Amino acid sequence: QVLLAESGGGLVQAGGSLRLSCAASGRTISSYAMGWFRQAPGKEREFVATVNWSGGSTYYADSVKGRFTISRDNAKNTVYLQMNSLKPEDTAVYYCARSTAGATDALRRYDYWGQGTQVTVSS
Numbered sequence: 563q564v565l566l567a568e569s570g571g572g573l574v575q576a577g578g579s580l581r582l583s584c585a586a587s588g589r590t591i592s593s594y595a596m597g598w599f600r601q602a603p604g605k606e607r608e609f610v611a612t613v614n615w616s617g618g619s620t621y622y623a624d625s626v627k628g629r630f631t632i633s634r635d636n637a638k639n640t641v642y643l644q645m646n647s648l649k650p651e652d653t654a655v656y657y658c659a660r661s662t663a664g665a666t667d668a669l670r671r672y673d674y675w676g677q678g679t680q681v682t683v684s685s
Contacts, residue, residue, distance in 0.1 A: 563588045564674040566658050571679030574648055578683070582643040584658030584676060592636035595661040597672060598643045600654035600681075607657070609667040611643060621665055626652075648683045655680050 570582040584596070597612035611622045611632040620632050631644040641658055656679050659672035 564591065564660055566660065566674055566676035568656060568658050568676045568679040571656060571681045573682045573684065576648060576650055576683055576685050578648050579644070579646045580648065580681060582645065582656055582658075582679060582681075584641040584643075586639045586641075586660075590636075591639055591641070591660055595663075595665040596632075596634060596641045597659050597661055597666075598632060598641075598656060599659060599669065599672075600652075600656045601678075602654040605654075607669060609669065610656070612661065612665040612667060613641065614665040619665055621667065623667070645681070648681075650683045650685045653681060653683050 565587045567585050593615050595614045598610040599607050600610050601607040609623050613620045613632045613634050617634045629647045634641045658676050660674040662673050663671040
């Protein structure tokens, strides 16, 4: 059993930055790719970013490329999402998840999910 807990969300003005954290407990995540997803009200959950087990390979949704950075610290069993130049359309609940199939954008390949953290970007 893996428990994932996101933190770092909040209210920020457009153009601002936030850093989300995803702390894992119960079992190590160091040998698994991890991902961030988000879900806005009335919309489906969508892929944001993923990182492979070592942190050496990352992949981003086009909508966040160049603004968001995913990283990980396996010693701390934690994954991060640095979000810069935030836009109102980034407003959503952000979730981290553990992948069963490497660094992928396929939601169905993720088995453990956190409860999410709210990010609200005001214009």
